Amino acid sequence: MEHLEEATLLRQQGHRLTPQRLQVLQVVKSNARHLTAEEIHAAIVPEQPYIDIATVYRSLQWLQAVGLVAPINIGDGRLRYEYRHRGDHHHHLICQECEQETEIPDDVFAMLKTTIEERYGFTIQLEHLAIPGHCAACRVVMVQRS
Amino acid sequence: MEHLEEATLLRQQGHRLTPQRLQVLQVVKSNARHLTAEEIHAAIVPEQPYIDIATVYRSLQWLQAVGLVAPINIGDGRLRYEYRHRGDHHHHLICQECEQETEIPDDVFAMLKTTIEERYGFTIQLEHLAIPGHCAACRVVMVQRS
DNA sequence: CTTCGTGCAAAAGCTTTGCAATGCG
DNA sequence: CGCATTGCAAAGCTTTTGCACGAAG
Numbered sequence: 013m014e015h016l017e018e019a020t021l022l023r024q025q026g027h028r029l030t031p032q033r034l035q036v037l038q039v040v041k042s043n044a045r046h047l048t049a050e051e052i053h054a055a056i057v058p059e060q061p062y063i064d065i066a067t068v069y070r071s072l073q074w075l076q077a078v079g080l081v082a083p084i085n086i087g088d089g090r091l092r093y094e095y096r097h098r099g100d101h102h103h104h105l106i107c108q109e110c111e112q113e114t115e116i117p118d119d120v121f122a123m124l125k126t127t128i129e130e131r132y133g134f135t136i137q138l139e140h141l142a143i144p145g146h147c148a149a150c151r152v153v154m155v156q157r158s
Numbered sequence: 159m160e161h162l163e164e165a166t167l168l169r170q171q172g173h174r175l176t177p178q179r180l181q182v183l184q185v186v187k188s189n190a191r192h193l194t195a196e197e198i199h200a201a202i203v204p205e206q207p208y209i210d211i212a213t214v215y216r217s218l219q220w221l222q223a224v225g226l227v228a229p230i231n232i233g234d235g236r237l238r239y240e241y242r243h244r245g246d247h248h249h250h251l252i253c254q255e256c257e258q259e260t261e262i263p264d265d266v267f268a269m270l271k272t273t274i275e276e277r278y279g280f281t282i283q284l285e286h287l288a289i290p291g292h293c294a295a296c297r298v299v300m301v302q303r304s
Numbered sequence: 305c306t307t308c309g310t311g312c313a314a315a316a317g318c319t320t321t322g323c324a325a326t327g328c329g
Numbered sequence: 330c331g332c333a334t335t336g337c338a339a340a341g342c343t344t345t346t347g348c349a350c351g352a353a354g
């Protein structure tokens with residue numbers, strides 16, 4: 013088990029650390045892609061063969077509670093999880109062709125927020141947005157196909 | 159069973175119409191809120207006590223295939239369905255306090271689309287977006303509470 | 305009359321929960 | 330040593346599927 017930087021802080025805050033929780037955090041944190049609970053479980057099994065998927069789910073809930081991971085829903089029926097840098101709000105462009113995810117900062121939505129605030133008196137609260145579409149590379153491929 | 163305007167057209171196109179399918183369409187169409195399959199089923203039972211939830215799901219899939227309804231995912235674990243006016247693309251602001259849904263036209267995102275296209279070479283394909291936040295009325299209540 | 309849709313029941317997929325045993329602090 | 334967390338098994342919830350019957354065109 014690598015020593016994660018947040019370990020000491022969490023322990024100071026009175027949280028109970030277990031190899032399982034640390035391993036889940038480690039996997040979510042070190043993975044570029046957003047993984048499902050099952051994928052996270054699969055990634056841990058080689059190192060900790062007896063870890064149960066239920067423990068992965070419980071660890072993920074705990075990690076959400078302490079603010080270290082956030083769930084994201086790309087609409088395919090299962091939740092995925094991402095590491096949440098300290099208070100960092102960002103969003104993702106998800107290519108429907110190659111599934112690649114591009115991270116975009118929250119301030120891209122500044123103008124949209126203002127517009128909707130003005131026109132509808134509605135305050136947008138974007139925790140995380142997964143925006144579907146097509147990346148440049150796949151668009152080329154699609155044009156060639158047609 | 160009321161005669162829905164799309165009935166004749168569908169029949170002309172060779173589709174097989176059943177009371178169940180028409181009833182599902184009718185409920186989705188006449189409801190302002192976006193309903194889950196279970197809610198749709200519950201709404202039909204008084205009129206057709208023997209309709210099964212499986213039939214509701216199958217009818218909804220068929221209605222999606224013929225382009226009359228679209229699923230929307232607000233991330234609470236079950237899908238909701240909305241009536242799709244002819245080729246009409248729109249989105250919703252969903253108040254997290256009172257759950258009220260406000261419809262907004264697609265062109266509110268025109269600027270955002272351009273920005274993301276330019277900055278990331280990514281073409282947004284927004285079928286339907288459910289944007290969380292707080293409506294004006296609930297914001298007042300929230301301020302009063304604090 | 306043929307084909308497709310329905311009802312019913314069972315299964316599938318993701319996530320949660322109860323409980324006794326284990327291990328963290 | 331006490332209590333939270335784990336593993337295991339079972340249940341929950343939404344959605345899907347197999348199959349024989351029944352209805353649509």
